[in-house]
Amino acid sequence: MVHALTLNAGSSSLKFGLFELGDGRGDPTPRILGEIDRIGSQPHMRATREDGSVLSDAPLPAEDAADHAGALARALDLIARERPHAQLRAVGHRVVHGGPEHAAPARLTPEVLADLATLEPLAPLHQPHNLAGVRAALAAFPDAVQVACFDTAFHRHHPWVNDTFALPRAYYDKGVRRYGFHGLSYDYISGRLAEIAPHLHSGRVIVAHLGNGASMCGMIGGRSIASTMGFSALDGLPMGTRSGQLDPGVVLYLMEQEGMSVAEISDLLYRKSGLLGLSGLSNDMRRLEEADTDAAREAIAYFVFRIRRELGALAAALGGLDALVFCGGIGENSVLIRHKVCEGMGWIGLELDDARNARGETLVSTDLSRVRVLVIPTDEEIVIARAARDMLGRVG
Structure with missing residues (x-):
């Protein structure tokens, strides 16, 4: 075989x-x-x-x-x-x-x-x-x-305004642009949504890939329109050890006033920030949820705040919202994070069913919620296996 x-x-x-x-x-x-x-x-x-x-x-x-x-x-x-x-x-x-x-x-x-x-x-x-x-x-x-x-391929059809920075055009031509990441996960979720809820797949969907690496993607008809990650896998949401969105002036300050080298700043932003840096305890959401410390609660609060902020921004980019999908290790397993993200979001048409959420069902929104909320486990490996099979079939 x-x-x-x-x-x-x-x-x-x-x-x-x-x-x-x-x-x-x-x-x-x-x-x-x-x-x-x-x-x-x-x-x-x-x-x-x-x-x-x-x-x-x-x-x-x-x-x-x-x-x-x-x-x-x-x-x-x-x-x-x-x-x-x-x-x-x-x-x-x-x-x-x-x-x-x-x-x-x-x-x-x-x-x-x-x-x-x-x-x-x-x-x-x-x-x-x-x-x-x-x-x-x-x-x-x-x-x-x-x-x-x-991981970047799924996002290569972004509109130009979601692909560029307000820098001189020469930098865009050199490759300094918004790429987006976690594309294998988003590819799988798009295909899975087409199977289980084709009416939602054809509409406006935000997928929240929440794990040690975290990002969100806005899709229309299963195609990426906008992503929270940009030039690098640092942008957007705070992550386990990565900072997420950061004013570039902070980097200049670290260089000029703190005397930090490129290597030291890279280590800070990639390995010592995010949930770990905010909590001073751990990059593991499970441990933070169990911890009874103010810093752990504040780290969770900031993580949720950024998700909610990006949810609104992506909904604006899509011109509305029909479904929100949680995936990734935190998105699939944390009842608390899903609850906190959705709490008080009725203004956007989103209402969580706490009982369904606690049971970890696929559909966790109420029957009256205009925006459907789903939990779909992602599977990057099957996306890779399909690509390997298809390439083998083409080359013989």
């Missing part, structure tokens, strides 16, 4: 999945899903079969996953033991940045890989690790079709 491997490489993690491609008439079937985190320090691998049974949940020797190539080797060892007869014909990769040109998945040729490497300055904490996973897979599977799936 022909299979595809999906890889999602982060700064210190590697998510992987083995999908059976079947006859191409239905979705690829996940057989193994797993993740190795804390690569290079205290690596730990967790993997499950399609039925949810655990294949692995244990630490790895540090030397076995000192880098992404080592982590991939450990993942492949597990897959080989569990599925020794798998025919791996395609590998799909999540690549955060596709630049202004890539609006669809692309086969990873040497030329495309070189082009993507030039985008590393636009996503310095993501792109190098994505490409490290690509290079490790190319070495492990030189004969497989390798496919890049871009």
